[in-house]
Amino acid sequence: MNKIFATIVLAAFALSSCIKEDDSYKELLPLRPGMNIYSMTMTQNAVAMQPAxxxxxxxxxxxxxxxxxxxxxxxxxxxxxxxxxxxxxxxxxxxxxxxxxxxxxxxxxxxxxxxxxxxxxxxxxxxxxxxxxxxxxxxxxxxxxxxxxxxxxxxxxxxxxxxxxxxxxxxxxxxxxxxxxxxxxxxxxxxxxxxxxxxxxxxxxxxxxxxxxxxxxxxxxxECRGKDFKVSGEASGPSVYVGSDSSNLRLGYYLSSGSVYRSGQIIEGTQECSFESYNYDTSGYPSPDVKYVWSNDGNKLYQKIYYNGYVYPKN
Incomplete structure (x- = not known):
């Protein structure tokens, strides 16, 4: 499903900016499917938002x-x-x-x-x-x-x-x-x-x-330069990605209490992303839903990922 494209486009969301160095790779493994859902959904929405x-x-x-x-x-x-x-x-x-x-x-x-x-x-x-x-x-x-x-x-x-x-x-x-x-x-x-x-x-x-x-x-x-924008809303529909039956994979996106910088990088708020159709590999994706919660202290950006009962980071 061309995850490479999603990974490149979402470089601004790279986990390296938010993950502690002492966190183990194993803690992230159960959340990888959710991170893929997030990347695909955010890429789809970013593409569609270009005219806006x-x-x-x-x-x-x-x-x-x-x-x-x-x-x-x-x-x-x-x-x-x-x-x-x-x-x-x-x-x-x-x-x-x-x-x-x-x-x-x-x-x-x-x-x-x-x-x-x-x-x-x-x-x-x-x-x-x-x-x-x-x-x-x-x-x-x-x-x-x-x-x-x-x-x-x-x-x-x-x-x-x-x-x-x-x-x-x-x-x-x-x-x-x-x-x-x-x-x-x-x-x-x-x-x-x-x-x-x-x-x-x-x-x-x-x-x-x-x-x-x-x-x-x-x-x-x-007057707006260097300041963040407050954004909230939702989007959904057939995406650019192909599902397991060769038809569109439907995705859904919900953003609440968002603060977004000029690059489109979210710096505060909650994002919920999901598969809305059933034409995906259920063995590879035990849950169709993932949630990202973003916060910052003015200097550093933090994220918390919730997927299929797992949370990262745990504290």
Whole structure:
């Protein structure tokens, strides 16, 4: 089920940052199946969240433009020239990495094009385009349930991660992502996000609903930079992974009381991941459910794994 890809993408979640050196390897063995469930689920959700990620980052860029040029129409602001104090890179590069091109369309929509040469903060390389349809609402803060932003996947968009043999590629195929301001938080709604491994026989159809809240209600980049975001929600559906019967393996994901850093690394909260279909090896996976609890003391990140009656670390 291409666990290699999951392992690479989730390098930010590497156990080496959270496991004590004196813990024995044997203590982890009963939890390995649960860790695989977690890796697959988190990779699937990270793939499906790419359009939402692009839309939120664009919102932060446009909010920063409005802050720096309050008397200038947004269409007249050169987004590539925005900078913040203490950093020589442009805000656009800080949000999207170098090589990304953002073009404002005549109707006020934005086309975001990635060249595939630069790794994002979440570990992915993106190549191709997405279209953020603003519906005439220039700032995400001014949207609501009836006036939303939509993020569309353009044909040919690919996502990849690097391993020792090169790049492993996922083709982004379709689906819809809706973003809007709900007052105290922003809603992210995914519907039918379709993606597949290169040359694979199945494609995902992922759906989900999440709420996101930053320290700045308008999502101004300079006000949010270096701060975590509060995120909660759930997602599920047929995944990019193949089950024992050659059909999609269905996965489920639930996140509560989450705090997430800019890389997508969770630093606080509870994640629950599960197999939601029965086309998996029950001998290799004695339980279909795993739970990760994350915490931090401001300097160090901690995790606790619960799987099939086992807990790691025990104290």
């Amino acid at each position: 990620n692009a839309g939120i980052r664009l919102a932060m860029l446009l909010a920063e433009a409005a802050k720096q040029y309050p008397e200038t129409e947004l269409k007249d602001v050169d987004l590539t020239k925005l900078k913040i104090e203490g950093n020589s890179n442009s805000v656009m590069t800080l949000l999207f990495t170098a090589g990304t091109k953002i073009e404002r369309q005549a109707d006020g929509d934005y086309k975001i094009t990635y060249n595939g040469d630069y790794q994002q903060y979440d570990g992915f390389f993106l190549k191709g385009s997405m279209l953020v349809k603003t519906g005439g609402v220039e700032q995400l803060k001014d949207t609501n349930g009836s006036q939303t932003w939509q993020v569309e996947i353009e044909e040919g968009l690919t996502l990849s991660a690097r391993d020792v043999n090169g790049l492993i590629q996922v083709n982004m195929e379709g689906g819809s992502t809706t973003l809007y301001n709900e007052g105290l938080s922003y809603t992210i709604s995914l519907s039918g996000i379709s993606a597949s491994f290169e040359n694979a026989s199945v494609s995902s159809s992922w759906r989900g609903d999440f709420s996101l809240r930053g320290v700045n209600a308008d999502l101004v980049y300079s």
